[in-house]
Amino acid sequence: MLQYVAKRLVLMIPLLLGITLVSFVVIHLAPGKPTDMATMMNPKASLEAKERLEKLYGLDKPLHVQYWNWLKRLAVLDFGRSFSPDREEVLTKIGRRLPITILLNVLSMFLIFVVSIPIGVYSATHQDSLFDRATTVFVFVGFATPTFWLALLLMILFGVNLGWLPISGLKSMDYDQMSLLGQAWDRTAHLIMPVLLSAFGGLAGMSRYMRANMLEVVRQDYITTARAKGLSERAVIYKHALRNALMPVITILGLSVPSLIGGSVIFESIFAIPGMGQLFYASVMSRDYPMVMGGLVIGAVLTLGGNLLADVGYAWADPRVREGRS
Amino acid sequence: MNTAGPYTEFWRRFRKNRLALAGGVVVLALFAVSFLAPWLSPYDPAFIDVKSVLEGPSRAHPFGTDNLGRDVLSRMIWGSRISLKVGFVAVGIATVIGMVLGALAGYYGRWVDAVIMRFVDLMLCFPAFFLILAVIAILEPSIWNIMIVIGVTGWMGVARLIRAEFLTLKSREFVLAARAAGANDGRIIFLHILPNALAPILVSATLGVAGAILTESALSFLGIGVQPPTPSWGNILTEGKDNISIAWWLSLYPGLAILVTVLGYNLLGEGIRDSLDPRLKV
Numbered sequence: 010m011l012q013y014v015a016k017r018l019v020l021m022i023p024l025l026l027g028i029t030l031v032s033f034v035v036i037h038l039a040p041g042k043p044t045d046m047a048t049m050m051n052p053k054a055s056l057e058a059k060e061r062l063e064k065l066y067g068l069d070k071p072l073h074v075q076y077w078n079w080l081k082r083l084a085v086l087d088f089g090r091s092f093s094p095d096r097e098e099v100l101t102k103i104g105r106r107l108p109i110t111i112l113l114n115v116l117s118m119f120l121i122f123v124v125s126i127p128i129g130v131y132s133a134t135h136q137d138s139l140f141d142r143a144t145t146v147f148v149f150v151g152f153a154t155p156t157f158w159l160a161l162l163l164m165i166l167f168g169v170n171l172g173w174l175p176i177s178g179l180k181s182m183d184y185d186q187m188s189l190l191g192q193a194w195d196r197t198a199h200l201i202m203p204v205l206l207s208a209f210g211g212l213a214g215m216s217r218y219m220r221a222n223m224l225e226v227v228r229q230d231y232i233t234t235a236r237a238k239g240l241s242e243r244a245v246i247y248k249h250a251l252r253n254a255l256m257p258v259i260t261i262l263g264l265s266v267p268s269l270i271g272g273s274v275i276f277e278s279i280f281a282i283p284g285m286g287q288l289f290y291a292s293v294m295s296r297d298y299p300m301v302m303g304g305l306v307i308g309a310v311l312t313l314g315g316n317l318l319a320d321v322g323y324a325w326a327d328p329r330v331r332e333g334r335s
Numbered sequence: 336m337n338t339a340g341p342y343t344e345f346w347r348r349f350r351k352n353r354l355a356l357a358g359g360v361v362v363l364a365l366f367a368v369s370f371l372a373p374w375l376s377p378y379d380p381a382f383i384d385v386k387s388v389l390e391g392p393s394r395a396h397p398f399g400t401d402n403l404g405r406d407v408l409s410r411m412i413w414g415s416r417i418s419l420k421v422g423f424v425a426v427g428i429a430t431v432i433g434m435v436l437g438a439l440a441g442y443y444g445r446w447v448d449a450v451i452m453r454f455v456d457l458m459l460c461f462p463a464f465f466l467i468l469a470v471i472a473i474l475e476p477s478i479w480n481i482m483i484v485i486g487v488t489g490w491m492g493v494a495r496l497i498r499a500e501f502l503t504l505k506s507r508e509f510v511l512a513a514r515a516a517g518a519n520d521g522r523i524i525f526l527h528i529l530p531n532a533l534a535p536i537l538v539s540a541t542l543g544v545a546g547a548i549l550t551e552s553a554l555s556f557l558g559i560g561v562q563p564p565t566p567s568w569g570n571i572l573t574e575g576k577d578n579i580s581i582a583w584w585l586s587l588y589p590g591l592a593i594l595v596t597v598l599g600y601n602l603l604g605e606g607i608r609d610s611l612d613p614r615l616k617v
Binding site: 023024027028031032035149150152153154155157158159161162164165168169176266267268270271272274275278279289290293294296301304305308309311312313316 | 453454456457458459460461462463464465466468469470473545549552553556557559572575576579580583586587589590593594595597598601602
């Protein structure tokens with residue numbers, strides 16, 4: 010098992026290099042420089058001042074030299090400093106925001122798991138029932154719903170009209186004056202809508218997927234065998250079928266990491282949550298090269314990590330995979 | 336003997352699929368609305384009326400007015416043109432890139448395949464939305480840039496699909512026959528194999544249009560897509576967010592339009608897939 014993980018880790022290295030190269034090229038081939046912004050704001054800035062700025066950021070060197078320098082610093086986890094006035098370390102800045110984004114995504118993944126698996130299993134075992142048809146409709150509509158729009162509607166309903174849930178931030182202004190219980194509820198209330206909404210897209214996909222898996226598995230010979238030896242339908246479905254139907258779900262969970270991270274840009278900006286997505290959006294808008302590079306690289310690394318976890322989980326569940334048999 | 340051709344067969348199955356037909360009707364309606372926008376819209380979408388700012392739905396303005404007193408229904412009708420354009424151009428770009436790279440990988444195999452497919456893996460590592468966001472903000476937001484970037488970051492699925500098709504098709508007899516007759520690689524790839532792989536491309540393109548429309552609306556909503564005053568369904572929703580506590584109609588209707596359009600394309604795409612090959616039915 011350890012050997013399998015080690016092999017996967019080594020295979021990740023060329024991908025990581027590729028990720029840095031693509032991010033670097035994308036951002037540097039584009040017209041416009043951060044110094045344009047800095048000098049445009051100040052009409053008195055001379056050409057000389059602009060050149061000085063460029064030298065400061067190393068933008069006057071050839072592209073491949075810039076890349077090599079950046080890569081060297083990356084090797085020691087130095088992403089450089091943000092171009093923003095506070096000149097903070099990129100990694101520090103991301104490090105402060107990342108836990109919030111990860112928390113939100115882990116919560117919504119958990120929600121996807123606990124809701125969609127029972128739905129999928131029930132739909133598959135009661136194929137063409139009213140429930141099955143209703144979920145099929147839900148899945149189709151769910152796929153087509155722009156989640157940021159759904160967020161707006163829920164904000165109008167629960168936030169503005171009913172006043173049940175807060176619509177921005179992670180805690181209220183008077184958080185410090187609350188009792189311990191009040192603080193706990195305040196935190197939870199702020200999380201309900203963002204988590205529900207970021208789980209929404211995945212819910213539709215995962216229940217559909219789970220249903221298809223289940224339908225596939227119950228047709229297998231070992232299920233017929235289990236039935237033939239007189240097991241109860243309950244044991245057949247939940248012990249024999251479900252376990253096998255769950256296996257591919259591990260992979261899908263891993264593969265959904267990039268879309269969850271990408272989605273965090275939208276949710277965090279709608280709900281004003283100070284996470285990684287909001288930070289990335291702000292950096293992109295102000296052409297903060299080091300921050301954007303850092304964000305792209307960290308985002309891709311998280312995706313790789315998700316894939317690795319999925320592969321390891323799969324190998325752990327299926328001995329054929331870890332021994333290299335197909 | 337009277338055997339039905341593949342198209343007749345396809346149409347016979349497609350016609351029976353009521354959901355797919357409904358999807359087709361929605362897509363046709365979108366085309367009609369975009370082309371007839373100047374005649375359909377009750378007002379000039381850019382006409383500012385300071386006397387009727389943020390008015391709720393009424394007989395004069397069925398979907399209400401925005402913060403500049405412009406008629407929301409008219410803006411949505413003109414906004415449908417954006418959705419139509421984005422869907423087609425972005426998916427067109429993605430399909431061409433994916434088709435060429437997938438064909439090369441599948442046909443030549445070996446190191447060509449290895450290089451292209453590793454590049455596909457690499458591109459799939461990026462949270463697509465991060466990549467799109469970064470490129471767009473750097474290139475200045477505009478409808479053309481959005482379409483290009485959505486296309487350039489969305490070809491990987493098509494490439495994988497085409498590669499798989501080529502892997503199975505390239506050793507078929509008709510390809511061997513073409514080669515024996517002296518056809519060169521380009522001719523075999525584009526004239527012999529590709530036409531046989533068009534069905535899955537059509538399906539993935541139809542579903543891709545739906546995805547592109549959703550992405551464009553999200554980008555416009557974030558303010559880095561189609562720029563005001565040009566109306567798009569996404570940027571009307573931004574105004575909805577800015578006036579969230581006073582003007583629900585700015586949020587409700589444009590989103591509903593996106594939902595119905597995307598649903599239409601999805602139903603149509605799935606319908607085409609099921610009718611092309613009933614065995615693929617999920």
